[in-house]
Amino acid sequence: MSSVQNAPARNTPSVSPPRKRGNLFVIGRQPGRRGYLCIAIGVFVILALVWWVATASGAIPKIFMPTPDAVWARLMKLAADGTLWADLQVSLYRISVAFLVSSAMSIVIGVLAGCYGFWKASVEPLVDFIRYMPVVAFVPLTILWSGTGDFQKFLIIWIGTFFQQVLMVMDAVKRVPGDFIGLGRTLGMPDRKILVKIVLPSAFPGIWDALRISLGWAWTWLVLAELVAATSGLGYRITVSQRFFQTDTIIAYILLLGVLGLVSDQAMRAAEKVLFRYNRRRP
């Protein structure tokens, strides 16, 4: 019935236009930039308020869930005595090294496998197989092999990201239009040149996107590795705090990890806008 009423009525101009502005409960309709921000911030504020009311009223005991201001105070204290910076530094070092190594390897291998049948046949089935092995199951093995030092953290992050990255990079390369390669051929370019001058730049936006997505996972594997066996780092601090019932530290660090993930993601998106300027329409 309502669809009949909403249908554009050409012959009856007295009927108000069928499109109501501002109704965001219509599939596909988007708010403006300001509206979007307002809604997003609103959700955060509401959740924080619920948290504050539930804890400040005493409905939830402090040992399970401290108040927002207690968490903030704890974070400031950890920052002041240097614990936070030491933890952050160690964790950032671990994720940077592991992520860079994993990305470099996956780009080289993924591009080769995306281009050449031989590499595809040798890489794809193997990677598909390893990909389904749970990373968590590798933790005891990696400790057995390499102890609980930084190298073991690198290994866990690498296992968690590399195999996913390779497949995504391969996919980005496969999406390079076949006619681009045909163009290179008709220009008499040898395969190696086509790879460097056409395939790589063409697949680059897709590869960058793959890296951005896998960076999010890398954070998860970092914390996992540090939770299980470590003597430093953000994950380590979380486990230690659990032993002393320092719920405020745990929550502060979890929120901090969320912020770190968000910041790194936004940084990569910002880089995207600079790197792939050519995709933007200029006025």
Place this chain on the structure above:
Amino acid sequence: MSTLEITGLDKSFATGKQRKQVLRKIDLTLADNEFVSVVGTSGCGKSTLLSIAAGLEDYDAGLVAVDGEPITGAGRDRGVVFQSYTLLPWLTARQNIEFALKAAGKSGAECRAIADEHLALVNLSDAADAYPNELSGGMKQRVAIARALSYRPKILLMDEPFGALDAMTRRQMQELLTQVWEAHRLTVMFVTHDVEEAVYLSDRIVVMGMGHIKRTYDVPLPRPRHEDITGTPEFIDLQRRVLRSIREQTQETPV
């Protein structure tokens, strides 16, 4: 002198366990500076024929030769304009043309001059610094044509280059192409399913049935050609005959 000779060409694709013959004993010769259109229903093998001539696809039997020299793969002696947009998106219009010229071994200074000259040829001097993303479909194909002409191939192969354009733009592109071609004579093989386009542009039209050549028609219309010619009785008559030939179910006896 630049000729393209195709003799006894066979091509088949593997479909599952069987092989499907898509081209059977094709014989076609493009004379020097001749503009030849290949028309036919979709799936008749006309695009495959062009890909083979470009050296982008291999074939089972037969011979493809440029100026009497058998081809071995793709090469700069044959320029190709694809149906899909093949401007590299990270390069500006000018850089796209320079890209081809660099591949052809031209020096930097030369590249710039030749690229500008060819952008002017397709009336796009103003868009030299625009990225493909900022160009309309017709503009992209004009740059692609400029790029394919810039390194002076002996033969130009065009695979439904205007197929993705709207009717108005298509007409403008056809006029531009005739102008360019009449000024810079070149041997052209032009694949299309638009009969009017084929009659307007060509010296000769090759009608393809499923995997074979049905018939060829000479186009005796005078040059230079302008849009008015599409209304003349000769034009309309030829267009009708070509269309009828495409629609004919019965195959003509192979010679």
